[in-house]
Amino acid sequence: MITVESIPSLNRMFRFQWEQAQDSYVLLYPEGMIQLNGPAGEILALVDGERSVDAITRALESKFPDAEGIGGDVLEFLADAQQQRWITL
Amino acid sequence: MSSSSCNGSPSLNPVPTHGQPLWLLAELTYKCPLQCPYCANPLDFANRSSELSTAEWLKVFEEGRKLGAVQLGFSGGEPLVRQDLVELIKGARELGYYSNLITSGVGLNERKVEAFREAGLDHIQVSFQAADESVNNMLAGSQKAFEQKLKMAREVKAQGYPMVLNFVTHRHNIDQIDRIIELCVELEADYVELATCQYYGWAYENRENLLPTRAQLERAERITNEYRAKLAAEGNPIKLIFVTPDYYEERPKGCMNGWGQVFLTVTPDGTALPCHSAKMLPIEFPNVREHALDHIWNESFGFNHFRGYEWMKEPCRSCDDKEKDFGGCRCQAYMMTGDATNADPVCSKSEHHHLITDARMAAENQTAESEMLFRNERNSRVFFKG
Numbered sequence: 001m002i003t004v005e006s007i008p009s010l011n012r013m014f015r016f017q018w019e020q021a022q023d024s025y026v027l028l029y030p031e032g033m034i035q036l037n038g039p040a041g042e043i044l045a046l047v048d049g050e051r052s053v054d055a056i057t058r059a060l061e062s063k064f065p066d067a068e069g070i071g072g073d074v075l076e077f078l079a080d081a082q083q084q085r086w087i088t089l
Numbered sequence: 090m091s092s093s094s095c096n097g098s099p100s101l102n103p104v105p106t107h108g109q110p111l112w113l114l115a116e117l118t119y120k121c122p123l124q125c126p127y128c129a130n131p132l133d134f135a136n137r138s139s140e141l142s143t144a145e146w147l148k149v150f151e152e153g154r155k156l157g158a159v160q161l162g163f164s165g166g167e168p169l170v171r172q173d174l175v176e177l178i179k180g181a182r183e184l185g186y187y188s189n190l191i192t193s194g195v196g197l198n199e200r201k202v203e204a205f206r207e208a209g210l211d212h213i214q215v216s217f218q219a220a221d222e223s224v225n226n227m228l229a230g231s232q233k234a235f236e237q238k239l240k241m242a243r244e245v246k247a248q249g250y251p252m253v254l255n256f257v258t259h260r261h262n263i264d265q266i267d268r269i270i271e272l273c274v275e276l277e278a279d280y281v282e283l284a285t286c287q288y289y290g291w292a293y294e295n296r297e298n299l300l301p302t303r304a305q306l307e308r309a310e311r312i313t314n315e316y317r318a319k320l321a322a323e324g325n326p327i328k329l330i331f332v333t334p335d336y337y338e339e340r341p342k343g344c345m346n347g348w349g350q351v352f353l354t355v356t357p358d359g360t361a362l363p364c365h366s367a368k369m370l371p372i373e374f375p376n377v378r379e380h381a382l383d384h385i386w387n388e389s390f391g392f393n394h395f396r397g398y399e400w401m402k403e404p405c406r407s408c409d410d411k412e413k414d415f416g417g418c419r420c421q422a423y424m425m426t427g428d429a430t431n432a433d434p435v436c437s438k439s440e441h442h443h444l445i446t447d448a449r450m451a452a453e454n455q456t457a458e459s460e461m462l463f464r465n466e467r468n469s470r471v472f473f474k475g
Contacts, residue, residue, distance in 0.1 A: 012249065012251075013251045013279060015187055015211060017185065019159060021109055021156075021157030021159070022157075026159070028159065028160070028187035028211070029187075029212075029251065030189060030211075030212040030214065030251050030253050030279070030280060031112075031160060031162070031189055031212075031214075031253070032160070033111070033159060033160065033187075085326055
């Protein structure tokens with residue numbers, strides 16, 4: 001169960017990168033690609049196996065000052081990402 | 090679907106809209122130590138001029154990346170035959186591709202698996218012919234293939250790659266689908282492609298020997314579904330991908346997601362194709378030695394030929410499904426009806442649909458096995474001497 005203290009890492013079965021041609025972040029896997037929407041990409045860009053969910057939220061709030069109180073959304077997205085196996089804890 | 094023009098009047102030759110070549114398949118060579126009788130390479134592969142050089146391939150990769158390509162497949166033949174594979178992998182990685190090595194595993198060893206990883210290879214797909222050593226080796230035309238494949242699949246996982254195992258299924262191995270799946274679970278595959286033969290090239294020549302019956306197919310699909318449920322309940326993340334042959338459909342497949350929409354294949358001699366079978370069509374296709382990929386993808390006659398819907402005849406032209414299936418596969422239409430603008434005969438609306446139902450019937454009634462035609466240089470020369 002993911003909490004604000006959890007420290008997520010990208011699943012090494014996926015590669016995460018900025019894709020100019022799609023104008024978005026993507027997750028690449030064998031013979032496939034998941035195009036991420038803006039918020040999803042910004043969150044995963046901060047997943048590095050060192051930051052906690054809480055630290056990711058704070059980093060986002062300082063990068064996007066208008067996005068206050070997004071902790072719940074970040075947690076919800078990462079729980080979903082864990083279920084999709086994009087990240088591990 | 091035609092392009093708009095600024096004054097609102099229709100242009101004379103609208104270029105149908107098309108996407109980016111997200112998938113670049115590099116068929117590095119037609120050389121292969123195996124002889125699978127369902128190989129996707131052209132029948133006359135032995136009659137081909139020189140292979141692209143390292144520098145020529147790297148140029149293709151660079152031009153492809155600029156067009157938006159992100160997935161790069163190293164295929165063949167057997168791509169391991171190319172001595173410059175590490176260099177090509179490195180080039181692909183520097184350009185930002187996700188690179189896939191599609192191999193039989195024959196010619197692979199621990200050192201190469203490691204060197205490829207260091208060069209930046211993302212994924213290795215190992216193909217098997219069967220889950221049973223003797224059937225595998227009979228189909229591959231090699232006595233040592235199976236053992237080598239097992240060893241290499243284990244090595245690929247040990248070195249941390251995502252692994253896809255590919256089993257081409259047909260009437261000789263589809264009844265062992267449970268053993269195939271068990272083997273894939275044991276080898277810790279991440280994805281398993283249980284893909285029935287696509288009946289082009291060598292597989293078309295051997296269709297009678299390969300096409301399963303409907304009962305065989307339904308049983309295999311049911312067992313696959315049972316395994317999916319069982320493995321998911323155990324928390325096993327393995328993904329089983331089951332591909333049925335279009336011969337048992339009533340509507341054709343949306344082949345390649347549409348002509349020249351997503352895929353770009355480059356053959357060993359530099360011919361650029363919208364799919365790896367298209368070389369059989371009586372259409373002139375451009376070569377990367379003569380044209381930049383941008384021109385090839387956006388402007389060439391070959392790539393624009395079946396884009397849009399203008400080329401269609403009935404029953405496709407007025408069909409509600411045309412935007413979903415694009416009239417099916419152009420190669421299948423050409424191969425079976427002699428006219429690439431016809432509806433794919435898989436479609437029950439096609440006047441040629443009996444060609445498909447006849448093949449189903451033949452699969453049902455087949456008793457004696459005829460000789461398989463193996464994919465090798467000697468047999469290939471027969472086709473171009475023709």
